[in-house]
Amino acid sequence: MAVRKRSSRDIRSESRLDVLHALLAQGGATRNQLARGTGLSLATVATVVSELLAEGLVAETGSSTSGVGRPTTTLAIRGERGILAGVDVAETYVSTHVFDAALTELACTDVPLDERVESADHVVEGLVRSLDEALEAAGRARSELLGVGVALPGLVQGRAGTMSVVVPAWHWRGVGVLDLLRRRLDVPIVVENPLKAIATAELWLGEGRRVASMVTVNLGTGVGVGIVLDGTVLRGATNSAGEWGHSLLVHEGRACRCGRRGCVEAYVGAPGIQQTLREIAPDHPLTGTQLQRDFIGALGAALAAPDPDPAVVRTLERTATYLGAAIADLVAIINPERVMLTGWTAWALGDRLLPGTHAEVRAQAPRGTTADLTVGISTVRGNSAAIGMATLALERFLGDAGLLTTRSPLAL
Numbered sequence: 001m002a003v004r005k006r007s008s009r010d011i012r013s014e015s016r017l018d019v020l021h022a023l024l025a026q027g028g029a030t031r032n033q034l035a036r037g038t039g040l041s042l043a044t045v046a047t048v049v050s051e052l053l054a055e056g057l058v059a060e061t062g063s064s065t066s067g068v069g070r071p072t073t074t075l076a077i078r079g080e081r082g083i084l085a086g087v088d089v090a091e092t093y094v095s096t097h098v099f100d101a102a103l104t105e106l107a108c109t110d111v112p113l114d115e116r117v118e119s120a121d122h123v124v125e126g127l128v129r130s131l132d133e134a135l136e137a138a139g140r141a142r143s144e145l146l147g148v149g150v151a152l153p154g155l156v157q158g159r160a161g162t163m164s165v166v167v168p169a170w171h172w173r174g175v176g177v178l179d180l181l182r183r184r185l186d187v188p189i190v191v192e193n194p195l196k197a198i199a200t201a202e203l204w205l206g207e208g209r210r211v212a213s214m215v216t217v218n219l220g221t222g223v224g225v226g227i228v229l230d231g232t233v234l235r236g237a238t239n240s241a242g243e244w245g246h247s248l249l250v251h252e253g254r255a256c257r258c259g260r261r262g263c264v265e266a267y268v269g270a271p272g273i274q275q276t277l278r279e280i281a282p283d284h285p286l287t288g289t290q291l292q293r294d295f296i297g298a299l300g301a302a303l304a305a306p307d308p309d310p311a312v313v314r315t316l317e318r319t320a321t322y323l324g325a326a327i328a329d330l331v332a333i334i335n336p337e338r339v340m341l342t343g344w345t346a347w348a349l350g351d352r353l354l355p356g357t358h359a360e361v362r363a364q365a366p367r368g369t370t371a372d373l374t375v376g377i378s379t380v381r382g383n384s385a386a387i388g389m390a391t392l393a394l395e396r397f398l399g400d401a402g403l404l405t406t407r408s409p410l411a412l
Contacts, residue, residue: 030073274286
């Protein structure tokens with residue numbers, strides 16, 4: 001496939017994104033402040049603002065004067081332009097979050113899924129019910145939706161018009177879930193996997209606004225990464241980029257649920273961390289904790305105790321070594337400016353996991369690649385997959401309105 005060249009239209013599209021990102025970050029700004037914050041010329045900012053005002057996505061919210069010259073007008077994203085829904089579909093639940101156009105959350109609803117039922121009809125039925133309940137909680141109607149973003153727990157492969165969905169947990173291989181979504185939701189839809197969604201949330205609302213290259217490491221039951229290069233989420237030839245959790249960490253190591261041995265996920269996913277504790281202290285009471293979130297929460301509580309259990313401390317130290325070594329490989333290949341840890345494991349253990357992880361990254365990464373590297377915990381909290389999907393739905397809306405040409409969310 002030929003490399004697509006950036007046109008003047010693409011450059012204008014990126015300028016619109018820069019202005020929107022700045023308005024989200026600051027809550028409101030004048031044209032002069034936007035020019036200083038984005039590095040764009042005042043003329044470019046004025047043109048972009050005029051386009052966003054015409055679309056109704058930005059509004060003038062007030063004016064001020066210093067007593068010299070003309071009054072300055074403050075601008076903000078116009079939340080009442082419409083609403084967006086971000087849907088996080090997991091093996092055991094559907095979580096729907098409704099936002100206004102300024103990405104302020106209005107309501108959310110979780111609907112449980114029976115993990116024993118693997119049919120696409122069952123999942124889509126739960127999704128529709130979750131969406132309708134979230135809209136009702138927000139006091140809004142489907143007719144107000146600018147778009148819906150759906151994160152599916154697997155690989156969403158291909159490109160718009162030729163997509164397929166692979167969800168190993170449900171034994172899905174190209175099933176007709178996308179057709180079902182089209183039929184049940186008569187609104188613009190974007191689908192992605194959670195890794196791309198989480199990277200998008202970080203790009204719009206987190207550290208991604210400040211850098212050109214970044215890796216977002218999601219830690220939970222499984223693990224994976226969202227990669228941002230030159231301000232754009234990396235998707236790969238078939239939209240499968242980011243499956244770092246199934247790259248090799250230990251040759252002929254632990255069995256992974258993907259069928260291979262020695263994967264990163266088998267060591268730094270929540271079950272892998274529990275296995276590390278089991279290897280260190282087979283009879284430790286936490287090794288029998290059934291639910292993964294309960295185990296990680298209990299591990300965090302044990303680490304916070306005045307006199308932490310030595311086995312728990314060793315488990316954390318070993319996990320930090322595994323995680324740091326695996327991230328060092330990413331740093332060697334991608335050379336990002338930021339590595340941000342996210343997900344419920346990172347939030348529960350991050351303050352204690354981060355120092356050892358960062359030290360191991362610096363020890364294992366090639367010389368020079370970490371000189372300007374920051375490793376931190378994401379500040380985007382809540383359901384970042386749902387936040388990211390709502391943001392991707394906003395990107396689709398901007399694309400449909402002719403305001404965005406440099407993003408390619410997978411639209412139905």
